[in-house]
Each structure stands twice: as structure tokens, then as C-alpha cells.
Amino acid sequence: MEIFGIPSQALFGQLLIGLINGSFYALLSLGLAVIFGLLNIINFTHGAQYMLGAFVAYLGLTKFGMNYWLALLVTPLLVGATGVLIERTMLKQLYKLDHLYGLLLTFGLALIIQGLFRNEYGSSGMPYPVPEVFRGGFNLGFMFLPKYRAWVIVASLVVCLATWYVIERTKLGAYLRAATENPSLVQAFGINVPRMITLTYGFGVGLAALAGVMAAPIYQVNPTMGADLIIVVFAVVVIGGMGSIMGAIVTGFGLGLIEGLTKVFYPEASATVIFVIMTIVLLIKPAGLFGTQK
Amino acid sequence: MTNSSTASVSTESNKSLWVAFAIMTAIFAIAPIWVYPVFLMKVMCFALFACAFNLLLGFGGLLSFGHAMFLGLAGYTSAHAAKVWGWNPELAVIFGTFSSMVLAYVVGSLAIRRQGIYFAMITLALAQMIFFFSLQAPFTGGEDGIQAVPRGQLFGLVDLADNTNMYVFVLAIFLAAFLFIWRVIHSPFGQILKAIREHQDRATSLGYDTDKYKLLAFVISGALAGTAGAVKALVFQLASLTDVHWSMSGEVVLMTLVGGMGTLFGPVAGAAVIVSMQNYLAELGAWVTIVQGVIFVICVLAFRRGIIGEIANLIKKPL
Numbered sequence: 278m279e280i281f282g283i284p285s286q287a288l289f290g291q292l293l294i295g296l297i298n299g300s301f302y303a304l305l306s307l308g309l310a311v312i313f314g315l316l317n318i319i320n321f322t323h324g325a326q327y328m329l330g331a332f333v334a335y336l337g338l339t340k341f342g343m344n345y346w347l348a349l350l351v352t353p354l355l356v357g358a359t360g361v362l363i364e365r366t367m368l369k370q371l372y373k374l375d376h377l378y379g380l381l382l383t384f385g386l387a388l389i390i391q392g393l394f395r396n397e398y399g400s401s402g403m404p405y406p407v408p409e410v411f412r413g414g415f416n417l418g419f420m421f422l423p424k425y426r427a428w429v430i431v432a433s434l435v436v437c438l439a440t441w442y443v444i445e446r447t448k449l450g451a452y453l454r455a456a457t458e459n460p461s462l463v464q465a466f467g468i469n470v471p472r473m474i475t476l477t478y479g480f481g482v483g484l485a486a487l488a489g490v491m492a493a494p495i496y497q498v499n500p501t502m503g504a505d506l507i508i509v510v511f512a513v514v515v516i517g518g519m520g521s522i523m524g525a526i527v528t529g530f531g532l533g534l535i536e537g538l539t540k541v542f543y544p545e546a547s548a549t550v551i552f553v554i555m556t557i558v559l560l561i562k563p564a565g566l567f568g569t570q571k
Numbered sequence: 572m573t574n575s576s577t578a579s580v581s582t583e584s585n586k587s588l589w590v591a592f593a594i595m596t597a598i599f600a601i602a603p604i605w606v607y608p609v610f611l612m613k614v615m616c617f618a619l620f621a622c623a624f625n626l627l628l629g630f631g632g633l634l635s636f637g638h639a640m641f642l643g644l645a646g647y648t649s650a651h652a653a654k655v656w657g658w659n660p661e662l663a664v665i666f667g668t669f670s671s672m673v674l675a676y677v678v679g680s681l682a683i684r685r686q687g688i689y690f691a692m693i694t695l696a697l698a699q700m701i702f703f704f705s706l707q708a709p710f711t712g713g714e715d716g717i718q719a720v721p722r723g724q725l726f727g728l729v730d731l732a733d734n735t736n737m738y739v740f741v742l743a744i745f746l747a748a749f750l751f752i753w754r755v756i757h758s759p760f761g762q763i764l765k766a767i768r769e770h771q772d773r774a775t776s777l778g779y780d781t782d783k784y785k786l787l788a789f790v791i792s793g794a795l796a797g798t799a800g801a802v803k804a805l806v807f808q809l810a811s812l813t814d815v816h817w818s819m820s821g822e823v824v825l826m827t828l829v830g831g832m833g834t835l836f837g838p839v840a841g842a843a844v845i846v847s848m849q850n851y852l853a854e855l856g857a858w859v860t861i862v863q864g865v866i867f868v869i870c871v872l873a874f875r876r877g878i879i880g881e882i883a884n885l886i887k888k889p890l
Contacts, residue, residue, distance in 0.1 A: 319688045367872060376688055377634045378871050381828065384821060385867025392861035505699075508817060512696040515689060545707060552700035556681055559693065563684035 283541055289420040291537040297426055297495060299533020300433035301327075301488050305510045306517065306525045307437055308484035311444070313519050314457045315477045318368060318379030323510070324503030325390040326482050329356050330489020332394060335405050335498040345408035345494075352490045353483035360482030364475045387504075394500035402497025411494075429491050436487065437526045444522050453477065512555045518568015528566060587888035588753070591836050599742055608738045609806065614846045615745040616803040621826040621838030622752050623795035628824075629833035630756055631788045632768030633683075636691040637698025638796050638823050640678070641671040643815030644701060645797030650717040650810035651710055660723045660731055660805055664744070667801025668794050674701070675793020676786070683785045686771070695817060702815045716811030720804055731805070741802055748795055753835060755791060764788055796823075818860075825863055828870045831877025836890050840878050 281288075305323060312320045320326075333352045337343030343351065363386065371378045411425035444450035456463040456470050464470045489503075496502060517528030532551050539550040546553070558566060602611055620642055627633045649667030652658040658666065682693045705711045712718070722731035731737045755761050767774045767781050775781050804810040813819065822845065830841025845863075852859050870877065876884060883890040 313688075317688075319692065367868070370872060374875075377691065378875070380634070380636075380688060380691055381824065382868060382871040384824075385864045385871065388821070388860050388864030388867065390864075392857050392864060396857040396861070508695055508699045511692040512699075515685070515692050515696065548703040548707075549700045552696050555693070555696055559681050559684050 281542075285419055288541055291541045292534060293420070293422065293426060293537070294540070295534045295537020296430050296530065297533070298536060299530040300430050301492060301506070301529075302510055302513045302533050303437050303526045303529025304433050304484055304488040304491075305506070306513045306529050307440055307522065308481040308488075309510065309514055310517075310519045310522060310525045311440070311484070312478055312481035315453065315474055316364075316368065316372070316379070317376050318371070318383065319376075319511075320478075320481065321380055321383035321507065322363070322386045322390065323383075323482075323485050324505075324507030325387040326356055326360065326485040326503070327489040327492070327506065328394065328500060328503040329359070329390065330486030331405070331493040331498045331502060332398075332489075332500075333486070334490040334493050335403060338405065345490075348490050349487070353487045356486035356489075357479040357483030361475055361479040363482075364478040368478065369471075369475075387507075391500055391504055398500055400499065400501055402499040402502075405493035405498050407494040425494055429495065432491065433488070436484070437529075440484070441522045441526065509551055512551050516551075516555050516558045516565060518565025520565075520569050521567040524565075524567025587886070587890060588835060591890050592749075592753075595836065595839060596746060599745070603735075603738055608734045610846075610850060612738060612741045612806045613803070614843050615741050616799050616806060617823075617826060617842040617846050618839040619745050619748050619802070620796050620799035621823050621830065621842045622749060623792045623799065624823045625827045625832055625834075625838040626752055626755065626795070627788055627792040628827060629837075630761060630768065631764045631785060631792075633785060633789065634691045634824070635682070635694040635789070635792070635820075636824070637678070637694035637696075637701075637817070637820050638793075639815055639817065639819035640698040640701040641675060641793040641796035642800035642803070642819060642823075643705060643810075643812075644674055645671040645800035646804035646810035646814050647705065647711050647717060649801035650720040650804040653723055653805065654717060654720045655710075658723075659727055660725055660740070663723070663805065664798060664801040667804070668797045671797025671800065672790055672794035675790045675797075679786045679789030679793065683782050683789065695820065698815070698820055699817060702812070702817070705812060705815045711810070711812075714812065716809055717804075718809055720808040720810065722805050722808065737806065741806060744798065744802055748798055749839075752795065756835065760784065760787070822863070825867055825870075827877075829866060829877055831880030831883070831890075834877065834879045834883060834890050837877050837879035844878070 305327060309320055309323055312318060330352050333355055334343075334345070334348035337348050337351065338345075367382060368379060371382060407425045411423075411428055414421050414423040415427070416422075444453060452463065452468055453473065456468070456473055460470050492502070513528055513532055514525070516532065517524045519525070532554065535554065536547060536550055540547040599611065599615065620638070624635065624638050627635055645667035648670040649663040652666045653660060653663040678694065678697050681697065682690050685693060706713060722737060725731055725736070725740060729736050729740075731740060763774065763779055763784055766777075767779070767784055771781055800814060803814070826841035826845045827838050828841065829844055830839065831837030848862065849859055852862060874881075879890050
């Protein structure tokens with residue numbers, strides 16, 4: 278069977294890869310958007326924290342025999358805790374300064390974390406086995422769908438939508454959105470805004486780590502796995518605009534799919550297509566697809 | 572970015588600047604007696620790169636996180652002109668500068684549509700696009716880069732293969748570009764740029780077309796970064812992917828931060844410090860990255876004025 282002269286196997290295969298990449302774009306840009314909303318900081322360490330997530334899962338498995346499910350639970354908490362530490366000791370001092378300092382600080386932290394891991398583990402990847410339950414796959418007739426990949430797509434969708442629900446539909450989320458608009462007023466109502474900021478950063482970092490754990494069995498665990506990814510995620514964030522949580526999710530998945538399609542029809546451009554789309558969006562709607570220009 | 576020391580760079584007291592300029596010139600003129608000239612040329616290339624970057628960040632308040640694209644592209648185009656077309660080095664440098672200027676116009680037009688943090692992310696993303704372009708385009712040589720670039724004969728007369736001649740050539744370009752940046756900063760254009768940095772809306776309400784000024788600053792900065800890249804390609808006879816990579820964009824930010832952003836001489840000092848560090852710590856491998864990260868963190872948390880900014884603050888004079 279062929280579609281537009283492309284074997285359907287190849288087409289659907291690339292679309293699946295696109296969806297997988299899109300899941301990670303969505304999870305990571307969601308974390309960035311949540312952090313940016315409250316802290317006004319672009320977390321350049323996000324890529325390194327995603328890598329940390331994968332490494333904690335890998336080391337947990339090889340050193341302590343921690344299984345995948347435990348890793349899925351423990352890793353975000355552990356890496357999120359380091360995020361809390363970073364926020365308390367360093368980021369906190371920068372809030373009264375220009376926002377660009379936050380970017381520079383987190384860039385420096387990313388260099389440190391990635392450098393330390395590259396020193397220890399080199400730059401070649403380490404394999405992380407696919408958990409037992411997810412070995413094999415489904416034959417959908419038109420393509421073969423590995424179980425683990427289906428799980429990643431479903432799980433990240435669930436996490437994304439749950440985050441959206443908490444922020445947009447619950448009381449806690451209402452506090453969060455209020456603090457984004459006017460932190461001093463929210464503080465005056467007796468809500469501990471500094472603690473909320475700390476936990477928000479920890480949560481965003483935890484999301485990155487969760488993405489890292491889920492990525493470990495698909496991509497190899499590698500000290501630089503987050504370094505180039507984060508730049509693509511930045512472009513995703515520029516395209517979507519950071520104003521809207523749903524926008525970040527939709528843009529993430531959508532761009533993953535577009536990237537997958539590009540790999541089929543014009544492979545030379547697959548590395549740059551997201552940046553090209555960013556350029557076009559900037560020309561047509563500078564605030565981003567879901568953003569509002571302040 | 573607001574920085575207390577930057578406000579002190581005023582037109583009234585230029586004496587300290589001239590003294591500092593004389594000292595800097597003297598150092599670069601005498602240093603080759605003791606220090607390896609190629610190392611010094613590298614310092615000057617990066618100093619020019621950082622000065623160009625600082626024009627944008629320190630005086631325009633615009634953080635470009637993709638300045639490596641101008642350094643790298645000019646390196647490729649000038650190397651191509653010198654090697655494949657056999658152009659004279661001065662023409663190759665002009666061609667490299669020009670190509671980065673054109674790129675800066677395109678990138679700048681896009682990036683100034685957003686402000687602050689978005690500006691940084693857009694420049695970074697576009698620079699990554701140029702990186703992939705350099706990786707795939709046929710004339711850049713992919714992973715190998717353009718090797719064995721001939722330094723050629725300056726004006727067809729002076730052989731630049733000789734390190735002394737090359738040194739004088741690089742020093743002349745560096746000083747000329749430095750004086751040019753100095754002039755730009757103290758021109759009415761530079762003052763308006765500072766006004767935009769301090770308060771863009773106010774500058775707009777005073778009737779200035781702020782986008783036009785920001786774009787011009789971006790183009791000048793990109794073009795001069797291109798000059799640095801073109802000269803660097805000739806010095807090392809190599810144009811490679813390293814110069815287009817995002818880590819290079821990070822390095823120039825670091826140099827400016829360490830030296831003191833918004834100061835005239837800060838980027839030069841910063842470039843000297845960072846290049847020396849890379850040189851002497853080279854055997855430590857990945858530790859260089861870690862040390863750079865640590866310096867970033869320390870500078871942002873506790874040393875925001877930078878070396879020259881601290882000195883300027885100490886002697887209460889602009890530098």
C-alpha cells in the first residue's frame with residue numbers, strides 16, 4: 278500500500294516517531310511554560326534535568342535494581358527536589374533583577390550538570406531495557422506499533438492533560454494563575470507565594486525528569502541527550518507562546534508530527550523544519566499561536 | 572540589562588578610556604615578545620567577537636543567544652573566498668563581514684519582533700538552524716570544515732603566512748573595530764540605544780522608532796562578529812562547526828559577563844581570561860565546560876559587574 282508514492286509502513290512509522298518526539302516536546306515545553314508563568318525565568322537547565330531523569334532511572338536500575346515503575350515515581354521526586362534546592366539557594370536571589378540573569382544562571386547550571394555527567398560517562402549512550410510488560414507490540418494491519426511507544430504517547434498525554442486540569446480547573450491552579458498575574462496581591466490574601474514559586478519550579482523540573490525516564494528506553498541514556506533537544510523545545514515554546522498550557526501541549530504534539538512528516542517527504546529539512554515554522558509564525562503572528570503579546 | 576557601572580560610561584570623562592586604550596594597545600603590541608602570537612591573535616579575535624556582542628547586550632539590552640552564527644558563517648564564507656576563489660585576505664575578510672551582515676539583517680528583523688527572553692530563544696533557535704545548514708551545505712565541508720585555508724598576500728604584497736605580518740594585520744583590524752564600537756557607543760545612536768535599554772516604551776513615546784534602532788544595532792553587532800570570525804578563519808586557516816555551535820554562543824556571553832557587560836573594555840578582558848583558561852585547562856577535557864558553568868553561576872550570583880566593571884567602580888571612572 279502506498280500513500281503519495283510513499284510506502285504506508287514508512288509513512289506511519291515516521292508519524293509514530295513524530296508523535297513520540299511530540300510527546301517529549303509537549304512534556305518539556307509544558308514544564309517550561311509552568312515555570313515561566315510564575316518565575317518569569319526560562320529554565321535553560323530543563324534539558325539537563327531531562328537528562329538527569331534518564332540517568333537516575335538508569336543508575337537506579339543498574340546499581341539498586343530499581344524497576345521502571347519505581348523509577349517513574351521516584352525520579353521526578355528526586356530530581357524535583359534538586360530543583361527545589363536550586364530555586365531556594367540561587368534562583369531566589371535573581372527575582373528582583375532582569376529576567377535575563379535567570380537564563381544565564383540556568384545555562385551555567387546546565388553546563389555544570391552536563392559536564393559532570395560527560396566526565397563520568399563519556400558521550401556514548403547507554404541502553405535502558407524496555408520494561409517487561411511493554412515488550413512486543415500490536416499489529417494494527419497497516420503498521421506495527423511497539424507497546425512501549427504506545428504507552429509513552431498515552432502516558433504523556435495523560436500527564437499533560439492532568440497538568441492542564443490542575444492549573445485551569447482547580448483551586449490550587451487558580452491560586453497559581455492569580456500569583457502569575459499579581460503575586461503581591463495573592464500574598465496579601467495570606468497565600469505563601471514564595472513557597473508556591475519553589476514548588477512550581479520543583480514541579481516543572483519533575484516533569485522534565487519524568488520525560489527523561491520515559492525517554493530512557495527509546496533513546497539511549499546519554500549525557501548530552503537534553504542539550505540539543507532543549508533548543509528545539511525553545512522553538513516550540515516560541516511557536517506556541519507561553520501564555521497557554523493547552524497551547525504548549527497542542528504545539529508540542531503538532532510539531533512532532535510535522536517533523537515526522539518532513540522526514541518522509543523531505544528528509545534533508547527534518548532537522549530544521551521546526552525552526553522554519555518558528556520563522557513563519559514570527560512573521561505572521563509574532564506573539565505565537567496561542568500567546569498574547571504583553 | 573541595567574548595570575550600575577554602565578551608567579557611568581558618559582561622554583564627559585573620556586580620559587580614563589583613552590588611558591585604558593593606550594594600556595590595551597601597548598599590551599597587545601609588546602606581548603608577542605613573551606607570549607605565543609597565535610594565542611594572542613586568538614584572544615584578539617574573541618575580544619572583537621565579545622565587543623560586538625557587548626554592543627548589543629551591554630548597550631542595547633538585547634541578549635542574543637545565537638551570536639555564534641555570525642562568527643561561524645563569516646568564517647565559512649571568508650575561508651571559501653580565500654581558498655576556492657583565491658581572493659586576497661582583505662577581500663575575504665570584507666566578504667565574510669558582509670555575509671554576516673546580511674544574515675544579521677534577516678535574523679534581526681525576525682528576532683526584534685519579540686522582546687526579552689523570547690529574543691534570546693529566537694536567536695538561539697535560528698542559530699541552531701544555521702548550524703544544521705552548515706552541517707549539510709556542500710561548501711562548508713560538513714564535519715571536516717574548510718581546512719588549509721591560505722592566509723594569502725595582503726593587498727597582493729605582504730605575505731600573511733608569516734606570523735608577525737599576520738599579527739600586525741589582526742591587531743590593526745581589532746583596534747580599528749574597537750575604535751569604531753567606541754565611536755558608535757558615544758554617538759547619538761548609541762545614546763538612543765541606551766535609552767531603549769533603560770525604558771523602551773519611553774523611547775518610543777519620545778518619537779524614536781525603537782525597532783529601527785535595535786535592528787541597526789543588531790546588524791552592526793552581527794557584522795563585527797563576522798569580522799572576528801573571518802579573521803579567525805584566516806589565523807587558524809580553518810573554518811569549522813565549532814564556531815557555529817551553540818556552546819560558542821554561550822562562550823561569548825560568558826566572556827562579556829566575566830569582563831563586565833556594558834563596559835567598553837570588559838569584553839576584551841573577559842575574552843583574555845576565558846581563552847587563557849581554555850588554553851591552560853585544555854588537558855582537563857570536559858572539566859573546561861564545568862569550570863565555565865561554575866564561572867557563569869558565580870558571575871550571575873555575586874559578580875555581576877565583571878572584572879572591568881569592578882575596577883571602574885573602584886576607581887570611580889568609566890572604563
